[in-house]
């Protein structure tokens with residue numbers, strides 16, 4: 034079967050890989066019909082991780098079940114399902130607490146964080162930017178979709194990662210109706226965080242980025258755009274809040290944060306977030322920061338290579354802020370968000386800029402990685 038394969042930094046191809054097959058009675062096989070390119074794929078694509086050459090990518094997957102193992106009792110052949118990017122068992126100490134993002138069963142290295150499809154350091158699992166995907170513990174890891182699934186794939190596929198991840202950022206930030214919330218990053222994750230804050234009834238929501246096309250989408254969901262190439266976000270927010278700062282905020286950029294001139298500064302947005310949020314406010318950080326990775330090639334400096342960045346912790350402590358971090362536990366939110374989509378209350382497909390066949394993945398990676406104007410979110414459709 035065909036899959037998007039990592040060949041080395043900035044080099045992916047659509048190549049033949051071994052067919053996905055049932056390896057355990059609890060597995061299901063899904064024929065992938067929609068699979069997104071995510072900002073997280075770029076960590077591997079840019080050669081910043083120890084992701085092995087020859088592995089397939091893709092953790093935001095939706096498709097039709099074509100085969101179920103003998104131990105699968107709920108999910109049926111022919112159903113459309115969306116797969117949370119976290120692969121989890123459902124019965125370990127972490128899963129029982131709802132922390133499927135840190136499942137202890139699926140990760141062969143106990144010191145590592147959770148498991149995912151096609152991801153560095155998150156287990157050996159194949160990616161879903163492919164014709165077919167093996168899903169372990171299919172009854173647990175597949176979210177079944179309704180009859181409108183085939184027609185509304187670009188909405189439902191966002192349930193695999195970025196919609197629950199953006200929502201998780203707002204949960205960790207404690208966003209409530211009427212709150213004033215700042216979101217750093219207008220990439221797909223930041224847009225989903227802003228969208229979630231608006232859905233929750235937040236009062237004013239600001240989104241900071243320097244890409245005009247993405248800021249326009251932030252305005253589309255009802256947020257106030259802050260163009261960081263023209264304005265200092267912390268100053269804008271303090272001025273709008275009588276010097277107090279926002280009630281809470283989300284970081285959706287990660288260690289690849291850069292200034293408008295393109296100079297990378299891994300702690301830029303984290304420190305701006307601390308500065309922008311009021312005393313005792315909460316911060317939800319879903320942007321990725323990586324620990325030391327001996328195989329990781331592209332750190333900006335020695336500190337970053339060690340997984341350390343300069344954080345304004347003194348200011349954060351002084352302000353009495355709380356910070357939530359880490360991968361999103363997708364299953365915690367995806368049923369409720371699915372039902373919002375099904376009911377027409379949420380349409381996260383507004384951020385899809387490109388529907389492309391799988392074969393166009395190499396070009397799409399290049400365009401998305403270099404953040405070409407208008408390339409907000411790519412959905413690959415293997416069957417076309």
Ligand code: NAD
Pocket residue numbers: 071072073074194195198217218219220221222223241242243244247261285286287288289290291292301302318319320321322359360361404
């Ligand atoms: P993306 O790269 O498309 O978006 C990042 C955005 O940040 C871009 O629009 C970029 O212009 C902007 N940006 C860069 N520097 C900035 C700055 N100084 N100030 C404001 N904006 C700035 O990626 P994405 O798909 O939206 O993902 C964002 C982050 O979320 C990545 O780190 C990704 O790995 C992470 N992520 C985390 C989870 C999770 O479970 N925690 C899940 C998915 C993605």
Ligand code: ZN
Pocket residue numbers: 071072073074092093118194195
């Ligand atoms: Zn993702």
